[in-house]
Amino acid sequence: IHQLFEEIVEQTPDAIALVCENQQLTYCELNRQANQLAHHLRSLGVTADTLVGLCLERSLEIVVAILGILKAGGAYVPIDPDYPTERLSFIVEDAQLSVILTQQKLLESLPQHQACVVCLDSDGETITQNSQSNPQNTATANNLAYIIYTSGSTGQPKGVLVNHSNVVRLFTATESWYNFNSEDVWTLFHSIAFDFSVWEMWGALLYGGKLVVVPYLVTRSPESFYQLLCQEKVTVLNQTPSAFRQLIQLEEGIGNREQGIANDLKLRLVIFGGEALEINSLQPWFERHGDQQPQLVNMYGITETTVHVTYRPLSLADLDSAASVIGRPIPDLQMYVLDEYLQPVPIGVPGEMYVGGAGVTRGYLNRDELTTQRFISSPFNNLKLYKTGDLARYLPNGELEYLGRIDNQVKIRGFRIELGEIEALLTQHPDIWETVVLVREDEPGDKRLVAYIVPQSNSSLTSVQLRQYLKAKLPEYMVPNAFVILESLPLTDNGKINRRALPAPDLHRELTETYVAPRTPVEEILVQIWGQILNVEQVGINDDFFELGGHSLLATQLVSRIRNSFQVELPLRELFKAATVAQLADCIEQLKQQSPELTVPKIVPRRKKRSNTS
Structure with a gap:
C-alpha cells in the first residue's frame, strides 16, 4: 500500500x-x-507484522500515523478512545501490542498495558x-496491513x-468501474475502527486525490456534514444507507426553504455499504438529482473479505422493486449461494452466501477454532471460502438479492419469524420513511416484537393504522406488539x-424525581420541543434528555430547533x-445575554499547516 502511495508522491x-478543518498537507508533506x-x-x-495500536482523535495525524506504521513494516490496530474500557482492555490484551500511538490527553483512556507508548504531540x-526519506521497505504483499476488531x-x-x-487488489479490481483520479475529493467520514475507512483513505491517496478528514461532531450533524460536502466540493461519498437517509431528509428540508441549494453538491459517486439498502428510501433523492449524476452504487461487503464484495449501480427503475439487490x-x-450441505442452490432459491477469491483474509487473530469454522476449504477448488x-438468492439475470442475516430469524411462542419480512412490508x-423491527425482552420471559418507525415528513401515522396495515398482510403472530414512532x-x-x-x-418511565412543571417561557418552549422530538407526552424540567431516549442524532435536531426558536x-x-x-x-438564557444577535459562526478560512523540515 505505502509503496503505491510513494509513487503518487513522486x-x-x-x-x-489531506484536509482537516483549517489544516492541510500536500502529498510531499504527508510523506515526509x-x-x-x-x-x-x-x-x-517495529518491523513486518508488528502490531501497533492506534488511539487518536480524528485529525491529519491519524493518516500520518497509519502511513508511518505501514512504512515501518507494521500493521495498525485501531483502538477507538470512545470504546468501553472492557472492550479496550480486551483488544490491547488480545493483540499483545508492542507499541501504541496516541495523544497526551488520551493516555488516561487507555487500559493497563505493557506496550511502549508514543504520543504524537x-x-x-x-x-x-528522524530522516524525511522513504525508509527501506521490509513488508511484502503478504504481510499484515491492519487488524480490525468486529463484534x-x-x-x-x-x-x-x-x-x-x-x-x-480491491482497487485494482474495481478501477474500471469507478475511474478514481487526482480530481476526486473524498471524505474520511468513518472511524478507522470500521473498514469502510480503508476504502475512503486509499481511494483518495492511491490516486492523487484529496482526502477530507471529517471531525467527529460533524459526522453526527447532517447539517454540518452537508455544508462540508458543499464547501470541500466532495466528489466521492461513502455512506451507510442509514446515514445517507439523514442527508436526504436534511436536503428535502433545505429544498423546501431555499430552492437551488442542491446545486452546491459536486458528487459524482455515492457508494453504499455497511448494511442492507432499502431502495425505496432513495426516491426523494432520485426525484431531486436523477440517477446519472451522481451515480449511486450499492456494495455488499464484510470485513473478513476486505471491505467490499459486490457491485450494483442503482437507477430510477430499481424503485419499482422492494428487493435489496446487491449485484x-x-x-x-467468487460468490456461491449454498445449502447446508455446501451444494449450490437453484436460481431463485435462498441459501447462505460464501465468498472466495483474493479478498478473503487470513482469518481471526488468536481464534484458530473460529477461523476453521468460518474460513472453510472450498468444495469447488483448492481455495478458501x-x-x-448472510442469506441471498441468485436472480435470473445473474444478480444477487440480499435476504438478511441467517440469525435475523427469531422464534416467539413457537413461531419462527423472519424480521426482514416485516421490515420489507413496512417500508412499502x-x-x-424507514423502519427496523426487533425482539425485545424488557421483562424477563416476555418477548415482544417491536417496530420502530420513522414516518415521512408531514405524516401523522398512528399505531392503530400500522397494526391494521400489517394485519391485512401478515398472520397475527407476525404483527408487532408495539409500534414506536421516532424522528430518526x-x-x-x-x-x-x-x-x-x-x-x-x-x-x-418511572421518573427519578417528582414531575416539576416549566416555570419560565424558555422552559415552556423547551418542554414542548422535547416532547415532540422524544415522542413523550409529559416532560418535567428535571428530566434528562438522554434518559428519555435521546441520542446524538436527536441531539443535533434539538440544537437545530433551539437555534430556530x-x-x-x-x-x-x-x-x-x-x-x-x-x-x-439556564444555558440558553446565558447565551442570549452574552450576545442578543448571536448567529451561526462563519466558516473560518483554512490555514495551511507547516511541514516539518530536518
Missing part, C-alpha cells in the same frame, strides 16, 4: 493530500511526516529529528487479519442502525453537559 508532490514516524517506529523495533520533537456472537470481539495484498461480485471474487452468515407503506433511528459511530439505543416501547447557537457538547430542561434553559 508524481504530484505539491497536490493537496509519515517517513519520520516510520524511522522512529523502526528504532522501537508530546513526542513530536523526538519524531521530527463476535460470543460477546468478545474478534480481530480480522488483513494483508496488504487484500487491499491493493455481482467484484471480478477477482468465507462463510458469511407510503407514509413510512439512532446510529452507531459507523453509521449503522444502533439497535441497542432504540427506546423501550410505551415509554412508561431562540436564535442562539448552542454547541452540541453543551447539551451533553446540560441535559435537563432546567439546565438547558
Whole structure:
C-alpha cells in the first residue's frame, strides 16, 4: 500500500493530500511526516507484522500515523478512545501490542498495558529529528496491513487479519468501474475502527486525490456534514444507507426553504455499504438529482473479505422493486449461494452466501477454532471460502438479492419469524420513511416484537393504522406488539442502525424525581420541543434528555430547533453537559445575554499547516 502511495508522491508532490478543518498537507508533506514516524517506529523495533495500536482523535495525524506504521513494516490496530474500557482492555490484551500511538490527553483512556507508548504531540520533537526519506521497505504483499476488531456472537470481539495484498487488489479490481483520479475529493467520514475507512483513505491517496478528514461532531450533524460536502466540493461519498437517509431528509428540508441549494453538491459517486439498502428510501433523492449524476452504487461487503464484495449501480427503475439487490461480485471474487450441505442452490432459491477469491483474509487473530469454522476449504477448488452468515438468492439475470442475516430469524411462542419480512412490508407503506423491527425482552420471559418507525415528513401515522396495515398482510403472530414512532433511528459511530439505543416501547418511565412543571417561557418552549422530538407526552424540567431516549442524532435536531426558536447557537457538547430542561434553559438564557444577535459562526478560512523540515 505505502509503496503505491510513494509513487503518487513522486508524481504530484505539491497536490493537496489531506484536509482537516483549517489544516492541510500536500502529498510531499504527508510523506515526509509519515517517513519520520516510520524511522522512529523502526528504532522501537517495529518491523513486518508488528502490531501497533492506534488511539487518536480524528485529525491529519491519524493518516500520518497509519502511513508511518505501514512504512515501518507494521500493521495498525485501531483502538477507538470512545470504546468501553472492557472492550479496550480486551483488544490491547488480545493483540499483545508492542507499541501504541496516541495523544497526551488520551493516555488516561487507555487500559493497563505493557506496550511502549508514543504520543504524537508530546513526542513530536523526538519524531521530527528522524530522516524525511522513504525508509527501506521490509513488508511484502503478504504481510499484515491492519487488524480490525468486529463484534463476535460470543460477546468478545474478534480481530480480522488483513494483508496488504487484500487491499491493493480491491482497487485494482474495481478501477474500471469507478475511474478514481487526482480530481476526486473524498471524505474520511468513518472511524478507522470500521473498514469502510480503508476504502475512503486509499481511494483518495492511491490516486492523487484529496482526502477530507471529517471531525467527529460533524459526522453526527447532517447539517454540518452537508455544508462540508458543499464547501470541500466532495466528489466521492461513502455512506451507510442509514446515514445517507439523514442527508436526504436534511436536503428535502433545505429544498423546501431555499430552492437551488442542491446545486452546491459536486458528487459524482455515492457508494453504499455497511448494511442492507432499502431502495425505496432513495426516491426523494432520485426525484431531486436523477440517477446519472451522481451515480449511486450499492456494495455488499464484510470485513473478513476486505471491505467490499459486490457491485450494483442503482437507477430510477430499481424503485419499482422492494428487493435489496446487491449485484455481482467484484471480478477477482467468487460468490456461491449454498445449502447446508455446501451444494449450490437453484436460481431463485435462498441459501447462505460464501465468498472466495483474493479478498478473503487470513482469518481471526488468536481464534484458530473460529477461523476453521468460518474460513472453510472450498468444495469447488483448492481455495478458501468465507462463510458469511448472510442469506441471498441468485436472480435470473445473474444478480444477487440480499435476504438478511441467517440469525435475523427469531422464534416467539413457537413461531419462527423472519424480521426482514416485516421490515420489507413496512417500508412499502407510503407514509413510512424507514423502519427496523426487533425482539425485545424488557421483562424477563416476555418477548415482544417491536417496530420502530420513522414516518415521512408531514405524516401523522398512528399505531392503530400500522397494526391494521400489517394485519391485512401478515398472520397475527407476525404483527408487532408495539409500534414506536421516532424522528430518526439512532446510529452507531459507523453509521449503522444502533439497535441497542432504540427506546423501550410505551415509554412508561418511572421518573427519578417528582414531575416539576416549566416555570419560565424558555422552559415552556423547551418542554414542548422535547416532547415532540422524544415522542413523550409529559416532560418535567428535571428530566434528562438522554434518559428519555435521546441520542446524538436527536441531539443535533434539538440544537437545530433551539437555534430556530431562540436564535442562539448552542454547541452540541453543551447539551451533553446540560441535559435537563432546567439546565438547558439556564444555558440558553446565558447565551442570549452574552450576545442578543448571536448567529451561526462563519466558516473560518483554512490555514495551511507547516511541514516539518530536518
